[in-house]
Amino acid sequence: KQEITVGTLIFRDGDKDMQIKNNYDLTWHNHHTPSITGTGVYNGDVGRITKIDLGRKWMEVLYDEEKIVYYPLDELEELELAYAMTVHKSQGSEFAAVVMPVFPGGASMLLNRNLFYTAVTRAKQLVVLVGREQTIRTMVGNAHEGKRYSALDEKLLALVAQA
Known part of the structure; x- marks a missing residue:
């Protein structure tokens, strides 16, 4: 090749x-x-x-x-x-199979229902969840989506004030 x-x-x-x-x-x-x-x-x-x-x-x-x-x-x-990708990068795409690690630890803001839903709905035929059942329960039970603080609003207001 x-x-x-x-x-x-x-x-x-x-x-x-x-x-x-x-x-x-x-x-x-x-x-x-x-x-x-x-x-x-x-x-x-x-x-x-x-x-x-x-x-x-x-x-x-x-x-x-x-x-x-x-x-x-x-x-x-x-x-x-693109043999493997994050859930975020997969949004808008579909795949025959999705394998998702579901382990505690890592960034708690990622253990939420929305991310879990997005991951499993990318699969057309097969979803494989690798990890702990309790982590899946935590994700499904967590409807809170972590909001990122980027200060974008403050930056935009500062630009408008300068204009």
Whole structure:
């Protein structure tokens, strides 16, 4: 299999990958009808590497079994491998199977019903929960979603005051 190393990642033919940044300018064409084209690949889109051409310096990725995108090999920083991902990155996607670790500890703000629901509803056929039943009960019983304090409102007000 052809492969290319980008930083600490090794991309190979057949690998699943994920676009991690919106790119409205990236051109794609339809796999079945190449005359159909468009632009835009978006954060969270998951595809499969179908070809790496080291001579021509590009990598071909197939998204949704229909969109083909050619990435220049020096512009792969918008991609990461997608064999496993966080629940947050999976939002809006579906998978045949989902495996979710459910252990106590870690960030308590993540042990909530909303995160659990999001994880299990990503699966089309199979959900495997690995961990402790008590942790699942804790998550299901916790309807509180931790609010992150980003001070965004204060920053926006400061910008408006400066204008």
